[in-house]
Amino acid sequence: MPELRKDIVIGRWVIISTERKCRPDQFALTQEQEVWAHNDFCPFCPGNEDRTPPEIFAIRENNSPPNTPGWTVRVVPNKYPALRIEEELKRRGIGMFDMMNGVGAHEVIIETPEHKLQMHDFSINELTKVIYTYKVRSIDLKRDIRLRYIMIFKNYGREAGASLYHSHSQLIATPVTPKRVKEELNGCKTYYDYKERCVFCDIINQELDSIKRVIFQNKSFIAIAPFASRFPFEVWILPINHNSDFDNITDNETIDLAEIMGWVLKRINIGLSNPSYNFLIHTAPSRYQRPGYWQTIDKDYHWHIEIIPKLTRPGGFEWGTGLYINPVPPEDASTFLKEIKVEKMEVK
Amino acid sequence: MPELRKDIVIGRWVIISTERKCRPDQFALTQEQEVWAHNDFCPFCPGNEDRTPPEIFAIRENNSPPNTPGWTVRVVPNKYPALRIEEELKRRGIGMFDMMNGVGAHEVIIETPEHKLQMHDFSINELTKVIYTYKVRSIDLKRDIRLRYIMIFKNYGREAGASLYHSHSQLIATPVTPKRVKEELNGCKTYYDYKERCVFCDIINQELDSIKRVIFQNKSFIAIAPFASRFPFEVWILPINHNSDFDNITDNETIDLAEIMGWVLKRINIGLSNPSYNFLIHTAPSRYQRPGYWQTIDKDYHWHIEIIPKLTRPGGFEWGTGLYINPVPPEDASTFLKEIKVEKMEVK
Numbered sequence: 001m002p003e004l005r006k007d008i009v010i011g012r013w014v015i016i017s018t019e020r021k022c023r024p025d026q027f028a029l030t031q032e033q034e035v036w037a038h039n040d041f042c043p044f045c046p047g048n049e050d051r052t053p054p055e056i057f058a059i060r061e062n063n064s065p066p067n068t069p070g071w072t073v074r075v076v077p078n079k080y081p082a083l084r085i086e087e088e089l090k091r092r093g094i095g096m097f098d099m100m101n102g103v104g105a106h107e108v109i110i111e112t113p114e115h116k117l118q119m120h121d122f123s124i125n126e127l128t129k130v131i132y133t134y135k136v137r138s139i140d141l142k143r144d145i146r147l148r149y150i151m152i153f154k155n156y157g158r159e160a161g162a163s164l165y166h167s168h169s170q171l172i173a174t175p176v177t178p179k180r181v182k183e184e185l186n187g188c189k190t191y192y193d194y195k196e197r198c199v200f201c202d203i204i205n206q207e208l209d210s211i212k213r214v215i216f217q218n219k220s221f222i223a224i225a226p227f228a229s230r231f232p233f234e235v236w237i238l239p240i241n242h243n244s245d246f247d248n249i250t251d252n253e254t255i256d257l258a259e260i261m262g263w264v265l266k267r268i269n270i271g272l273s274n275p276s277y278n279f280l281i282h283t284a285p286s287r288y289q290r291p292g293y294w295q296t297i298d299k300d301y302h303w304h305i306e307i308i309p310k311l312t313r314p315g316g317f318e319w320g321t322g323l324y325i326n327p328v329p330p331e332d333a334s335t336f337l338k339e340i341k342v343e344k345m346e347v348k
Numbered sequence: 349m350p351e352l353r354k355d356i357v358i359g360r361w362v363i364i365s366t367e368r369k370c371r372p373d374q375f376a377l378t379q380e381q382e383v384w385a386h387n388d389f390c391p392f393c394p395g396n397e398d399r400t401p402p403e404i405f406a407i408r409e410n411n412s413p414p415n416t417p418g419w420t421v422r423v424v425p426n427k428y429p430a431l432r433i434e435e436e437l438k439r440r441g442i443g444m445f446d447m448m449n450g451v452g453a454h455e456v457i458i459e460t461p462e463h464k465l466q467m468h469d470f471s472i473n474e475l476t477k478v479i480y481t482y483k484v485r486s487i488d489l490k491r492d493i494r495l496r497y498i499m500i501f502k503n504y505g506r507e508a509g510a511s512l513y514h515s516h517s518q519l520i521a522t523p524v525t526p527k528r529v530k531e532e533l534n535g536c537k538t539y540y541d542y543k544e545r546c547v548f549c550d551i552i553n554q555e556l557d558s559i560k561r562v563i564f565q566n567k568s569f570i571a572i573a574p575f576a577s578r579f580p581f582e583v584w585i586l587p588i589n590h591n592s593d594f595d596n597i598t599d600n601e602t603i604d605l606a607e608i609m610g611w612v613l614k615r616i617n618i619g620l621s622n623p624s625y626n627f628l629i630h631t632a633p634s635r636y637q638r639p640g641y642w643q644t645i646d647k648d649y650h651w652h653i654e655i656i657p658k659l660t661r662p663g664g665f666e667w668g669t670g671l672y673i674n675p676v677p678p679e680d681a682s683t684f685l686k687e688i689k690v691e692k693m694e695v696k
Contacts, residue, residue, distance in 0.1 A: 007576040009535040009547055010528075014576040015673045082665075082673045095554045097575045153664030161663025170665070178669030180358075187357040199357055206443045227445045228355040228362040280668030308667060315509025316501030317430075317518070319656060320628030321526030325363045325430045 002083055002102030004176065012179045015102060019080040043079075044166035046113045052076040056107060057136060059129050072126070073133045074110040081106035082172060089146045089175050103146055105173040109133055110166065118167050119156065120262070120269040123348035127258035130169070134281070135254070137171055139247050142286045147173040149181060149285045152246075157276025159310040177285050184282060185294060185301060192300030200302030201242050203227075212331045215338055216263050220256035223264050225330035225337075232312060232328035233272060233337065235264050237305040244301040246283035261305070262345045264337070268309050271340040276310040350431055350450030352524065360527050363450060367428040391427075392514035394461045400424040404455060405484060407477050420474070421481045422458040429454035430520060437494045437523050451494055453521040457481055458514065466515050467504065468613040471696035475606035478517070482629070483602070485519055487595050490634045495521040497529060497633045500594075505624025507658040525633050532630060533642060533649060540648030548650030549590050551575075560679045563686055564611050568604035571612050573678035573685075580660060580676035581620060581685065583612050585653040592649040594631035609653070610693045612685070616657050619688040624658040 002017040043051040046069035055066050057075040064070025083104025091100040111119060111130045119127070134152050141150055154169035155162040177185070191199035207213050207224050215223040215235060223237045237260055239253065249257065268277060283303040285294075318324050350365040391399040394417035403414050405423040412418025431452025439448040459467060459478045467475070482500050489498050502517035503510040525533070539547035555561050555572050563571040563583060571585045585608055587601065597605065616625060631651040633642075666672050 005576040007574070008539070008551070010531040011535060012576065012578075013671055014578050015671060016577075016677050017673050017675055018677060019675075094575075095558070096550055097554075149669075151665055151668050153668055155663040159661065161661040161666075172665050172669075174669070174671065176671075178671040180668065180670030183358040183670075187359060191356070202444055203356070206445075210443070226355070227442075228353040228360065229364075230360075230362050278664035278667055280664045282668065306668065308664075313507065313509040315503040316626035316628045316656075317499055317520050318509075319626055320499055320501055320528065320630065320654065321497075321520075321522070322528030322531075323361055323363060323522065323524075323526040325365050327365055327367075329364050329366060 001087065002081075004100045004102055006098040008097060013176050015082050017082045017102065019082070042115055042164070042166050044074075044108075044110045044164065044168060045115050046071070049074075052108075053079060057133065057140075059133065069113070071110075071113060073112070073129050075133060075137055076108050076110070078106040078108050078170065083174065085144075100175065103175045105141055105144075105147065105171070107137060107171045109137070109152075109169045109171065111169060112167050115166050118269075119154070120265040122258075122262060123346040124255065124258045124262060125346075125348045127262050128255050131249070131254050131257055131261075132251075134169075134171070135247060135249055138283075141171070141173045142247070144173070145286075146175055147286055148177045149174050150283070151178070151181075151280060153278060153280040155276075155278055157274075157310065159276035160278045162276070181282065181285065185285070185297065188300040188302070189294065189296060192296055198242055198300055198302050200238055200304065204238055204240060213334045215334050216260055218256050218260055220253045221260045223260055225334040227330060229326055229328075229330040229333065230324035231308050231310075232326055233268065233309045233333045234326075234330070235268070235307040235333075235337070237261065237264065237307070238302060239304070242299075242302055244284040244298045244303060246281050246303045259345065264307060266342045266345070267337045267340040268307070270342055271337060272309055272311065277308060278310070279305055279307040281305050349435065350429070352448045352450055354446040356445060361524050363430050365430045365450065367430070390463055390512070390514050392422075392456075392458045392512065392516060393463050394419070397422075400456075401427060405481065405488075407481065417461070419461060421460070421477050423481060423485055424456050424458070426454040426456050426518065431522065433492075448523065451523045453489055453492075453495065453519070455485060455519045457485070457500075457517045457519065459517060460515050463514050466617075467502070468610070468617040470606075470610060471694040472603065472606045472610060473694075473696045475610050476603050479597070479602050479605055479609075480599075482517075482519070483595060483597055486631075489519070489521045490595070492521070493634075494523055495634055496525045497522050498631070499526070499529075499628060501626060501628035503624075503626055505622075505658065507624035507661075508626045510624070529630065529633065533633070533645065536648045536650070537642065537644060540644055546590055546648055546650050548586055548652065552586055552588060561682045563682050564608055566604050566608055568601045569608045571608055573682040575678060577674055577676075577678040577681065578672035579656050579658075580674055581616065581657045581681045582674075582678070583616075583655040583681075583685070585609065585612065585655070586650060587652070590647075590650055592632040592646045592651060594629050594651045607693065612655060614690045614693070615685045615688040616655070618690055619685060620657055620659065625656060626658070627653055627655040629653050 004013050049067040055076050058071040059073045060071050062070045083102045085105045089103045138150050150173045152171045213225045226236050284297050352361050397415040403424050406419040407421045408419050410418045431450045433453045437451045486498050498521045500519045561573045574584050632645050
């Protein structure tokens with residue numbers, strides 16, 4: 001059973017998960033790289049549905065039965081979950097230290113039946129189905145009152161932490177509001193208390209005013225290179241209209257998000273020579289688990305997506321300080337990405 | 349000129365440093381890996397002293413003049429500094445955003461004249477000289493009242509962010525107290541306000557009591573696998589006697605630190621097949637720049653070293669949440685490292 005442990009000094013929770021328990025000599029990163037590039041057998045390909053845990057959700061347009069081919073997007077529990085859903089949540093102390101058992105969920109969203117297609121190759125329609133699936137799973141899991149936060153993310157490429165090549169994203173639901181999210185929620189609240197405005201709405205307005213860091217925009221979303229980008233070519237995608245919760249996304253907005261995600265990912269892929277990247281959705285925590293001082297979240301928080309190409313490796317300075325050194329000013333990143341020519345995205 | 353920019357939502361400073369300005373196609377990580385392994389020309393080797401900026405400090409046992417061979421440890425400014433010492437500190441706003449110019453220092457500590465020797469190969473005497481050099485540079489830089497924090501760190505291996513093979517560590521002095529350090533200082537203060545004891549002293553006592561996570565101990569230092577380790581085989585080294593500031597280290601303690609650092613680094617190198625690693629020294633911020641609420645730092649803070657082997661790559665989940673998934677319980681890491689047999693370290 002995985003467990004959560006709290007760093008008593010800075011209050012950061014850590015998941016100690018021994019599901020993939022391995023010997024120290026199995027840690028060699030080079031081996032993992034090989035697997036990522038050329039795995040012979042792929043558990044995510046159609047026909048191998050029995051090699052994953054039974055599916056939780058799938059988009060099937062031909063009424064095919066669960067756990068058989070015929071799906072376009074398929075969600076399964078992670079075979080080596082960081083957290084598990086089956087247990088009761090228990091907190092306890094070990095001397096001065098705090099821990100709890102690893103209750104949560106860890107799901108894999110298999111984004112396409114095609115082994116070789118990656119997200120930057122997707123049509124708007126294919127991307128729309130993936131985003132719709134995120135929403136379905138997020139809404140479903142938020143009904144479990146033990147779960148405080150749902151993080152949807154994608155690791156593409158070995159530098160980004162991926163171990164399987166077949167295009168997929170992941171969802172981890174945690175019984176704690178993670179530190180990085182809490183900082184963002186608190187920052188938004190502090191700003192709102194002072195200004196009675198959402199800080200992300202103000203960022204959008206300022207960026208639209210100066211233009212320098214705006215990369216792309218459609219009816220519902222804007223993509224910017226954030227003013228204090230930690231990483232070269234970091235991109236944020238924000239809904240233009242204020243909204244705290246990704247789960248509220250409408251069907252039309254889902255299509256617009258698919259368009260802007262595709263726009264950005266294609267340009268990152270072509271302009272930066274197919275780099276590894278992570279993206280993640282930052283959204284409001286579960287409604288059941290908000291302490292009193294977060295009651296204004298719907299007004300002060302603004303969900304968004306962060307896309308981080310992996311072009312540099314954080315070193316000891318970054319790990320030790322949390323202060324990132326970024327060699328590419330976001331204004332240059334924005335100009336560079338805007339100038340990349342790609343074929344028009346298929347709707348299909 | 350580098351600049352510091354603040355993320356307005358979570359208050360994190362970022363260094364935008366264009367000293368190594370490069371085109372997007374120069375970001376390919378694979379090229380950097382090659383350089384790390386087989387660089388033909390090494391600017392850190394004796395005889396090439398004119399290929400680095402002029403030296404700031406060196407240990408020379410033969411009265412050789414500066415910037416010539418004959419040194420055992422040599423400190424030079426980083427040729428591509430993240431921050432620069434030459435300017436006046438100016439803060440300004442850009443609309444709603446905050447920035448300041450990149451005042452600071454970025455130095456390289458060349459740890460040995462031998463190109464092929466790495467820190468885990470060093471004798472106690474060689475390591476002692478390196479640690480002594482850290483102290484000399486830290487004390488010197490703290491006289492500059494513009495600088496709030498001095499971070500000494502090492503990146504070993506390409507996965508850890510190193511770009512030159514020749515054994516070296518680095519020092520970056522910043523005009524802000526970095527976020528991660530501030531969190532630790534605040535955590536220590538909160539604990540002290542509640543208990544009137546140093547949290548790290550309490551951790552040392554609890555770990556000595558339970559033994560499970562103690563890796564090695566000598567007269568002055570203890571090495572532990574921390575209870576909430578973020579990374580597999582993460583190790584903390586702490587002075588057993590309470591001390592807030594690395595600069596206070598005595599000559600005898602310096603030798604003891606050399607011994608325990610060598611002990612741990614040799615075992616990580618042998619036991620985990622020469623992994624990349626980072627280490628970093630967490631110490632109190634500059635005395636001139638502590639806000640009033642940090643007046644108890646000398647009592648509540650406890651300097652220490654964090655050693656992080658790079659065996660896993662953080663993915664989107666870790667970046668998005670700050671919640672790390674660690675597949676190796678620290679108790680197992682401690683047992684594993686203790687059981688590794690290495691030759692006795694030379695004093696030399």
